[in-house]
Amino acid sequence: MFTLTVRDHFMIAHSFRGAVFGPAQALHGATYVVDLALRRPALDPDGLVVDIGLATQLLREELARLNFRNLDEAPEFAGRNTTTEFLAHALFERLAARIAAGALGPHAVPGSATGGLTAMRVTLNESHVARASYEAALPAA
Numbered sequence: 001m002f003t004l005t006v007r008d009h010f011m012i013a014h015s016f017r018g019a020v021f022g023p024a025q026a027l028h029g030a031t032y033v034v035d036l037a038l039r040r041p042a043l044d045p046d047g048l049v050v051d052i053g054l055a056t057q058l059l060r061e062e063l064a065r066l067n068f069r070n071l072d073e074a075p076e077f078a079g080r081n082t083t084t085e086f087l088a089h090a091l092f093e094r095l096a097a098r099i100a101a102g103a104l105g106p107h108a109v110p111g112s113a114t115g116g117l118t119a120m121r122v123t124l125n126e127s128h129v130a131r132a133s134y135e136a137a138l139p140a141a
């Protein structure tokens with residue numbers, strides 16, 4: 001299995017509901033370093049998992065939707081604790097939809113004639129001691 005990983009970061013503010021979060025029930029900031037890992041068992045006709053430039057651009061675009069926002073005020077997350085795990089899954093779903101729509105080129109579309117991407121992992125590094133990931137297969141379109 002081949003894997004290509006690209007990295008970017010974003011900054012948000014949020015608060016959590018639940019005694020388990022202790023002081024993080026108050027509004028606080030976070031800077032997440034995000035690793036996007038893209039997987040396929042066979043390289044495309046150019047010898048790539050995907051083009052690094054396209055992957056970097058896609059990740060940057062999706063993180064820009066969250067960057068500098070107070071997630072407590074984000075309608076799409078209303079009523080949810082925007083934990084590191086939750087955000088990893090939310091980003092996975094957005095990125096998977098963009099990839100299926102061709103954002104990383106036709107050879108990356110899952111189930112394409114050249115095989116396409118078969119799996120993806122989104123990791124949010126929330127500090128030097130903790131990170132959370134969401135990983136799953138990418139279904140063929």
Ligand SMILES: Nc1nc2c(c(=O)[nH]1)N=C([C@H](O)[C@H](O)COP(=O)(O)OP(=O)(O)OP(=O)(O)O)CN2
Pocket residue numbers: 020021022023024082083084085126
């Ligand atoms: N599994 C998760 N646990 C926690 C998350 C999370 O996203 N997923 N987030 C937080 C806080 O937002 C913050 O990152 C850490 O806050 P902190 O108060 O330092 O939490 P700790 O559990 O590390 O320490 P406490 O002993 O509870 O103060 C918290 N947990």
